[in-house]
Amino acid sequence: MKILNACKVGMALTAAAFLGITSAQRADAISFSITDLGTLGGDSSSAYAINEYGQVVGSSNTAGGGNRAFLWDKSSGMINLDPPRSIYGYGNWSGYTYATAINDLGQVVGNRANNYGENPFFWDKSSGMIELGPPRSIYGYAFATAINNLGQMLGNTYTYFSGYGQNRAFVWEKGSDMINLGTLGSYYGYSYTYGTAINDYGQVVGYSSTTDGDRAFLWEKSGGMTNLGTLGGNFSAAYAINNLGQVVGQSNIANGQNHAFLWEKSSGMTDLGTLGDNGINPIDINNLGQVIGYSYITSGQNRPFFWEKSSGISDLNDLVSAPGWTLNSVVDINNAGQIVGRGFYNGQQRAFLLTPNTSKSVPEPSSALAFLALGAVGAGSFAKRQRQQHEASNRN
Numbered sequence: 001m002k003i004l005n006a007c008k009v010g011m012a013l014t015a016a017a018f019l020g021i022t023s024a025q026r027a028d029a030i031s032f033s034i035t036d037l038g039t040l041g042g043d044s045s046s047a048y049a050i051n052e053y054g055q056v057v058g059s060s061n062t063a064g065g066g067n068r069a070f071l072w073d074k075s076s077g078m079i080n081l082d083p084p085r086s087i088y089g090y091g092n093w094s095g096y097t098y099a100t101a102i103n104d105l106g107q108v109v110g111n112r113a114n115n116y117g118e119n120p121f122f123w124d125k126s127s128g129m130i131e132l133g134p135p136r137s138i139y140g141y142a143f144a145t146a147i148n149n150l151g152q153m154l155g156n157t158y159t160y161f162s163g164y165g166q167n168r169a170f171v172w173e174k175g176s177d178m179i180n181l182g183t184l185g186s187y188y189g190y191s192y193t194y195g196t197a198i199n200d201y202g203q204v205v206g207y208s209s210t211t212d213g214d215r216a217f218l219w220e221k222s223g224g225m226t227n228l229g230t231l232g233g234n235f236s237a238a239y240a241i242n243n244l245g246q247v248v249g250q251s252n253i254a255n256g257q258n259h260a261f262l263w264e265k266s267s268g269m270t271d272l273g274t275l276g277d278n279g280i281n282p283i284d285i286n287n288l289g290q291v292i293g294y295s296y297i298t299s300g301q302n303r304p305f306f307w308e309k310s311s312g313i314s315d316l317n318d319l320v321s322a323p324g325w326t327l328n329s330v331v332d333i334n335n336a337g338q339i340v341g342r343g344f345y346n347g348q349q350r351a352f353l354l355t356p357n358t359s360k361s362v363p364e365p366s367s368a369l370a371f372l373a374l375g376a377v378g379a380g381s382f383a384k385r386q387r388q389q390h391e392a393s394n395r396n
Contacts, residue, residue: 047340047351059098069099120144207237
């Protein structure tokens with residue numbers, strides 16, 4: 001996997017810090033416009049992640065019916081990251097690929113699967129798609145869910161311990177083997193992570209088995225795994241963390257109903273409520289504290305939502321005026337408030353991009369080079385000050 005060197009890491013953080021300043025100054029979004037991202041020639045597509053420059057990755061079927069990972073941006077549209085090729089000299093490869101995450105350097109991770117299993121891949125413009133394979137110390141399969149601006153990849157693996165198989169969350173970066181994040185329970189327990197569950201400080205969230213049920217966790221390299229508790233029930237799971245250390249997830253309350261939560265170090269777990277349905281599943285949080293996810297309804301469909309502190313929780317379908325569209329799920333939100341997911345347009349499944357109807361524009365991917373040229377000086381300390389100021393404001 002091609003990973004950022006130390007200089008590029010600092011530059012990436014400089015760019016992220018700059019974007020945080022500009023996005024924090026914009027007015028609250030109350031409505032969104034929608035963009036159909038199209039397909040790779042087939043009749044359906046799904047989006048899984050977006051970076052700060054509006055680049056989107058996901059999966060689409062092709063005219064031949066196979067599913068392939070894609071990269072979409074405003075200037076070039078949808079690009080197939082895994083074009084047809086032969087494998088072992090026996091015609092076209094028949095498996096499928098899907099891209100799960102993209103960082104601000106345009107580096108993409110995802111998964112390649114066929115009848116023999118599933119392995120993570122890394123892609124960038126210079127090297128193309130590189131299949132990573134199971135790391136050396138792991139016997140089983142692995143799949144990637146996220147990549148941060150440090151080039152750290154997050155994922156899950158099905159691992160064998162003395163003949164016993166179990167899922168474990170991992171972090172992987174160039175120059176090191178897979179870091180097994182362990183569990184909150186026994187040696188033979190399990191842990192999971194999701195697509196937006198690692199931030200640029202290398203903090204990871206997810207959920208793990210314990211002797212009392214599944215619990216949301218926060219993992220840090222220096223301190224290991226911390227149990228984040230529940231909202232009064234016996235289950236919780238964390239799905240995303242931003243660069244301020246704010247965590248979102250779901251937990252059941254004393255009566256068994258699932259509610260969304262926001263967790264902060266200073267205040268612990270706060271109940272965000274529901275849309276009045278059977279349960280709620282928050283998926284991501286940006287550095288502005290805006291949360292997206294979906295709620296379950298009795299018909300079996302999902303109702304995607306948008307939440308922010310000033311206005312509370314809203315059904316996203318009510319915030320988008322788009323005849324023919326029904327939004328079904330959302331998966332990622334960037335600091336400009338852009339949201340990606342999938343829905344149905346005139347009955348066909350499509351990846352979509354939602355953009356807030358504000359006067360602020362999203363920078364083009366090419367402008368990343370200008371931000372990166374600012375260098376690493378002061379970037380890390382600025383980001384650290386942002387986080388310290390946020391925590392101090394929560395204590396006052």
